[in-house]
Amino acid sequence: MSAQTIALASDHAGFDLKEHLKRELQAAGHVILDLGTSSTDSVDYPDFGTALAGAIRDGRAGRGVLVCGTGIGISIAANREPAVRAAVVHDVTSARLARQHNDANVIALGARLVGPEVAKDCLRAFLETPFEGGRHAARVAKLSSR
Template sequence: MKIAIGADHAGYRLKDVIVPMLKQLGHEVLDVGCDCADSVDYPDYAIPVCDMVVNGEAERGILICGTGIGMSIAANKTPGIRCALVHDLFSAKATREHNDTNVLAMGERVVGPGLAEEIVKVWLDTPFSQGERHLNRIRKVMGLEDKQALHP
């Protein structure tokens, strides 16, 4: 699977743990940065990752900042993105099964490297259930994008 990943200054260390793990699992990684502790703006990394997912350059995206909150907010402003902020294994599984999320957000200051690796594995390995009730809910959520496009 092709996975785009990005982090800000508060998440780059966790990104540096996740990228080699993804490669070891056989995934192709598109790393948009950041790679240092110098203060940067999280949207500058969330937007390119989300654009890659929406444009089909990547099948999924992973975003990391201090809490994951900023990244998830920025990601969900991109039409076609369903990003979930996840800090536990149950949510990692549920958000794929029920919401068919295509972007995962995590907080480096919230989860440690070991848990983050497990979250990513569960999130990547869990298929969407294809349940009609879940499809209907996703259609309704995605319909909000059409409504916003008509009435910005």
């Protein structure tokens, strides 16, 4: 994994997994932009998905990792920002294809669905896999032209 700024955000359900992934990213030399939450106290996932989307939009981070109970709600919140292409991933294959075919710049993980080791493998695949371009480029361009 090459060093870059990675934004992280989670709700209360995703806090522990976010912290686990944060340690992995730090160990790999990445600069971390931790946008919260900072505990397991109940919070609203849209606030954190929106915060991470703003960091991507404003260029404060090149990629992002979101975590909530399922990954679904927080990804919906982030995807309201046109600069974000957030994909809910559950395994290495979905993480790899999100990058190769969709040029995803954010992954969302469900802490109630994916364990820490699988999440770490997904993160690695997400960061190491390049966008394939080619036949996928025009399709991805349509995602940002709304």
